[in-house]
Amino acid sequence: MDFETPKENYSGKIIEVTIGATPEEGGTRSHTITIGGSTSPPFHFFEGKHPHPPRVAMEVFDKVPNKYPHSLMEYYRDVIEKPADMAKKCVEQYGAELISVRLEGTHPEKGNKSADEAAGIVRQILESVKVPVIITGHSHFEKINEVIKKVCEITAGENCLINYVETDNYKTIAASCIAYNHTIVAQSPIDVNLGKQLNILLTDMSFPAERIVMDPLTSTLGYGLEYTYSIMERIRNDGLAGDKMLAFPMLINPGYESAVVKEARASIEDNPDWGDQELRCAYWEIATAMSLLASGAELLIIYHPKAVEVVKNKISEIFNSKKGS
């Protein structure tokens, strides 16, 4: 029997989503970023097209996170309280391709910053960097709806990625995104059907499909990664098999989810078998990011500069194999 490369037919195609807008398009970004467009499983160049590589974003904060790992603080101590400067550092020094600004400080129990304050911070960031921007919220519905509405308004035309809506809270935010031309993240708790349902709800209210990114909910290495990994593979397989309501690019959060676990913080003295803390802090994100790239992630928000560097590097190495094997 002669060998023949076993190729599969995929009738579906992942929707192409563009984030950001240049001055010609009504925004102020120096360029836009497009993700998606794949016609076969992640990096299967031998049986499909992958017009856009996955992209790596970094995150800045409106308030210093409670449990920010010591090893990360080493890199950001000078800028952690100045999100606009931190954004600049992430882009210029560490190679962030997008900047996410996390508005945790607007949560009523975590600072209760006003919508106007949040809008001010976002404005500063749009001025300090020219890459496309992600606006990341929280789960206090009432407050975040008010904040995002304001932010959408003052960033009209920028085509930010508004992160996120969920099934119990999508209408207000989705309406603002439509009104002011932004893209949206649809988040669902590690479940194919719930994910699909939310995408249907959004498109039913005439939300354009090419402005939806799915967040399958990241669990980090050692804390349920296997669930996220498999749900993403199922979503991607279904999307490629032709289910249009699952054919969206996916966003994941290795940075945020790894920063809160003990492995990012515990010292080697407390856990001799866990090895060096500084390395471990970066490794945790790297292993999470690499495995989720294999299962379909197109947009990754990563914190550790070393992790950003190596993951970007690996994505371009993989894309170098595009010319067929």
Next chain:
Amino acid sequence: MALSGLDIFKLLPKTNCGDCGVPTCMAFALKLAQKKAELSECPHASEKAKATLGAASEPPIRLVKIGGPPSLEIGNETVMFRHEKTFFHPTGIAIQLLCSKEEKKLLKEIENVESYKAERVGEELNADLFFISQDSADRDSFLKTVNITKQNSTKGIILDCSDTENLKISLEVLKDDRPAIFLREKLTDEYVKLAKTSDSSLIITADSFEDLQSQSEYAKSSGLNNIILNMNSQNLGYQLQNSTILRRSALKKYFKPFGFPLFTFIQAEDSYDLLAKASLNLCKYSSIIVLPKYDKAMLYALFTLRQNIYTDPQKPIQVDPKVYQIGEPTPDSPVFVTTNFSLTYFMVSGEIENSGISAHLIIADAEGQSVLTAWAAGKFTGETIAKFIKEINLEQNVRTRKIVIPGLVAQISGDLEEKLPGWEVIVGCQEASDIPAFIKSVRIT
């Protein structure tokens, strides 16, 4: 791997001659698929049909063993995606030893790997193999390294040595140890003989699928069954695609020459790069990964990833629901409650231990789910906890009437107090790592 009636039909002559006793080839194919007939009943079946059907009754990817006892078992996988069933045989992690190193350093390296062990959710995590490379022209150094490794380690050994004379002597040293031989060059008669007489597995290396196929067929026809496949590429994109193509050929096309576990040697610029490449290869089908260097944190991350990818998606790792004693609790010691998801249990029990106190930890039956997942699914509520506490007769065994619940489910405290008359419910902290501080600051007995 069962073939469908249609798959079998495609292999038959399609002449509908009826010699098999059924009127059409299709009808005969269906009987074969249901195992109600044997292929030998069709006198016109081709050699290809015989080979394919014969092969279809063997596992599509062979189980290969290295080292031991207990041996590392790899291969025998049945699915492309873990959600389709599960992945069965976790990737073996091998550490490279260079024989040009001086003896003292070598001993130290072996000792470091041997003594490394971490625990995660009750599972012990270790490296599995040593990969010994002849990197110097000095013949004796290889043999010496093999001897030192054998004497100081119980792990399986892979020999990476192009000098067949040297290999032969080493294989005699390892004659009862099920080693594996890594070939940098094409398989020759000499290697076949060496592998056969020493009962070793062979890792064959090729630059193309065609070459890999021909070497695999050659090994097989020489009577070797324990084969491991290595496609020679250091580009991560090719590695992923090659592994996918090999695994898919074996599982979906029953392509026998590729029905073996896969091998990857990782070359990297630095330790971050190494971990990144190893992680992707671990997810996408490598059964052996060789690390040219390592540090403890890298092993810990990689082992954790291996544990995640290789757990059975159908059943979360869980612990038995019951009361666990932390330290040496008396009837007056405090009482904590959480779910029986292993990860939750190990994190919480570990932190109570860290705090230095003795306690009763009640692990309620939540079908192996985390606190919030179980709560969201109605499996960890005031009612289910109260019911469990009554079932285990807790009130007879402890005197305290205070119970600490996870901070993430503060909302169940009222309900639990109602269902457990006489008890005071204390809402704990949200994260396990804060438990020691919480215990110091709040009265819990």
